[in-house]
Amino acid sequence: MKKIIFIFLGCAAWMSMSAQELDSISTPIVTDSLAIDSLAIDSLAMDSLAMESFDSLIVVEDSIIPIRPYYTGWNEEEVSDIEMRALDWCLQWIDTTDCIAEHDTTTLPDSVYKARLQALPCVIELPYNERVRAFILRYVKRNPKQVARMMRMSEYYFPIFEEALGRYGLPYELKYLPVIESALNPTARSHAGAAGLWQFMPGTGKLYGLEINSLVDERMDPIRSTEAACRFLSNMYTIFKDWNLVIAAYNCGGGNVNKAIRRAGGKRDFWSIYPYLPRETRNYVPIFIAANYAMNYGEEHGICKAPVEKAMVTDTIRTIQRMHLQQVSDNLGIEMAELRRLNPQYSRDILPGGTPYTLCLPAEKVGMYIDMQDSILSYKADSLINNRRAEIDMAKVTSITGAYRVNGVTYYTIKRGDTLGGIAKKFHCSVKQLKQWNGLKNDNIREGKKLKICK
Numbered sequence: 001m002k003k004i005i006f007i008f009l010g011c012a013a014w015m016s017m018s019a020q021e022l023d024s025i026s027t028p029i030v031t032d033s034l035a036i037d038s039l040a041i042d043s044l045a046m047d048s049l050a051m052e053s054f055d056s057l058i059v060v061e062d063s064i065i066p067i068r069p070y071y072t073g074w075n076e077e078e079v080s081d082i083e084m085r086a087l088d089w090c091l092q093w094i095d096t097t098d099c100i101a102e103h104d105t106t107t108l109p110d111s112v113y114k115a116r117l118q119a120l121p122c123v124i125e126l127p128y129n130e131r132v133r134a135f136i137l138r139y140v141k142r143n144p145k146q147v148a149r150m151m152r153m154s155e156y157y158f159p160i161f162e163e164a165l166g167r168y169g170l171p172y173e174l175k176y177l178p179v180i181e182s183a184l185n186p187t188a189r190s191h192a193g194a195a196g197l198w199q200f201m202p203g204t205g206k207l208y209g210l211e212i213n214s215l216v217d218e219r220m221d222p223i224r225s226t227e228a229a230c231r232f233l234s235n236m237y238t239i240f241k242d243w244n245l246v247i248a249a250y251n252c253g254g255g256n257v258n259k260a261i262r263r264a265g266g267k268r269d270f271w272s273i274y275p276y277l278p279r280e281t282r283n284y285v286p287i288f289i290a291a292n293y294a295m296n297y298g299e300e301h302g303i304c305k306a307p308v309e310k311a312m313v314t315d316t317i318r319t320i321q322r323m324h325l326q327q328v329s330d331n332l333g334i335e336m337a338e339l340r341r342l343n344p345q346y347s348r349d350i351l352p353g354g355t356p357y358t359l360c361l362p363a364e365k366v367g368m369y370i371d372m373q374d375s376i377l378s379y380k381a382d383s384l385i386n387n388r389r390a391e392i393d394m395a396k397v398t399s400i401t402g403a404y405r406v407n408g409v410t411y412y413t414i415k416r417g418d419t420l421g422g423i424a425k426k427f428h429c430s431v432k433q434l435k436q437w438n439g440l441k442n443d444n445i446r447e448g449k450k451l452k453i454c455k
Contacts, residue, residue: 116297117289123171124243126289127271135283135290140301146183147298152305153184154295157197160222168230171243176291177229177250180284186220187344195219198229208232215352220344244270244285252281313363314342317370321377322353324384331376332365350385403427403453410453414445427453 113136114128139147161175181199182188189195193202196219202212208228210218218224236246239254248270249257260276261268270285325339326349340349342360351357361369369376403412412423420431420443434440437454445451 113293116300117293120173120292120296122173122292124173124247126173126292128289129286131283131286132289132293135287136293139290139294140298140303144298144301144303145306147294147303149306150179150184151295151298151303152307154179155305157184157222161226164223164226164230168234170230170233170237173292174233174243174247176288176295177247179291179295180287186222196225197222198225200225200228204232215348215350216345216357217347218345220347224345240268242268242270245273247285247288248277248281251284252278256281314360315363315366317359317361317366318356319351319359320353320356321351321373322385323351323359323377324380325349325351326384327376327379327381328359328361328369331372331379332361332368334362334365338362408454410455412451412453414447414449414451416447418445418447419443420445423451427455429453429455 110128110133113133117126117128117132120126157178158175161178162172165172165174178184178197178199182197184197186197187195188197188199190199194200195217198219200208200210200219202219205212205219205225205228208231210221210224210228212219233246233250236249236254237243240246240249240257245257245268256278257273260273263276264273267273274282325336325343325346328334329336329339336349339361340346342362343358351359359369402415403410405411410427412427414423420434420440423445424431424434431443433455434451434453437452
């Protein structure tokens with residue numbers, strides 16, 4: 001199956017925080033947003049992911065590391081200001097003028113927001129309150145260009161999310177979790193180590209079957225990470241039976257949600273346990289509701305989808321061959337930056353080989369790759385992928401002669417009283433050979449010098 005991606009125009013800019021605010025950041029609290037507590041672990045299905053077909057496609061911009069909202073030392077308003085992790089990865093998009101609001105959309109009465117949320121075809125409750133309103137306004141009033149970018153990128157990512165959510169019988173509105181987790185940036189990384197669209201921590205990613213090592217990080221792979229996220233969400237719903245609690249658990253871990261339930265006297269409603277949740281999690285569900293609103297009603301606020309520079313049709317190849325993306329780039333005439341955007345899971349630009357891995361290419365290059373596969377694999381193979389020694393011939397010391405061997409050559413240190421004839425006899429060679437091997441013009445040798453015996 002072929003897919004289309006969109007390449008966007010843009011340059012990096014931090015819009016949500018000033019330099020002074022960045023300088024004021026205190027020591028972060030390392031929090032696993034996908035931590036699974038001991039009460040939940042028994043219910044996890046430990047079977048590995050089985051992906052029969054795998055047409056992969058990755059979008060578009062160079063990686064920008066978003067700042068995650070787990071900080072101490074700020075008041076409530078400041079924390080709320082930066083908890084919008086979808087707004088942490090900000091890009092200066094070209095202004096859009098096609099959509100212009102005909103009236104002031106930032107002072108709408110509460111009844112309008114409430115009615116619009118109620119009109120969305122959702123299984124998950126999307127109630128309205130002052131916290132939800134505050135986050136809606138941060139999306140549509142403060143960061144419309146960010147919403148415009150995500151509205152355009154959703155045209156690619158949401159079909160991937162919806163296909164997986166549908167297979168697992170999960171509500172489609174969960175597709176907005178990556179909006180608030182990564183701003184639909186497949187290469188996003190947090191300061192705590194979470195990565196990818198769904199912001200998996202390494203341990204949780206491996207628990208759900210993602211390959212994470214020095215060469216491959218499948219948290220960056222939209223299809224594999226979405227599959228893992230669906231399994232996680234399904235397992236969490238088996239435990240909590242309430243989608244808002246599942247969303248809260250996605251942020252702070254099932255253990256913290258269980259503690260909040262106990263402190264609330266056993267109540268199992270997000271708004272009842274709200275005061276007992278970690279501060280960042282208290283705003284997580286309101287942000288999720290606001291993301292649903294902004295992505296569905298952005299145009300009502302004069303927000304257009306970000307402009308497209310070009311559309312690209314892509315296809316994938318499955319291969320068990322070890323290769324470097326540079327081999328593909330040089331032979332097929334594809335920029336390395338483009339290959340990296342299409343294959344962000346290969347953190348060192350190397351497909352490890354041995355087992356099937358996918359290589360995403362522009363569709364028009366797939367036939368060329370098939371025709372040139374042998375020459376691609378042999379191109380600069382020694383310097384790019386075969387430069388790891390499989391075996392080392394260690395230096396071996398001979399106890400009788402005091403010599404040692406390295407890579408088939410014996411090295412002997414001349415001792416006091418040694419002669420070329422005596423050394424030749426000791427190593428079963430001729431004096432002439434010793435001279436040739438060591439570039440000697442006469443029989444004079446000196447104590448402490450080394451002689452090579454090449455036999």
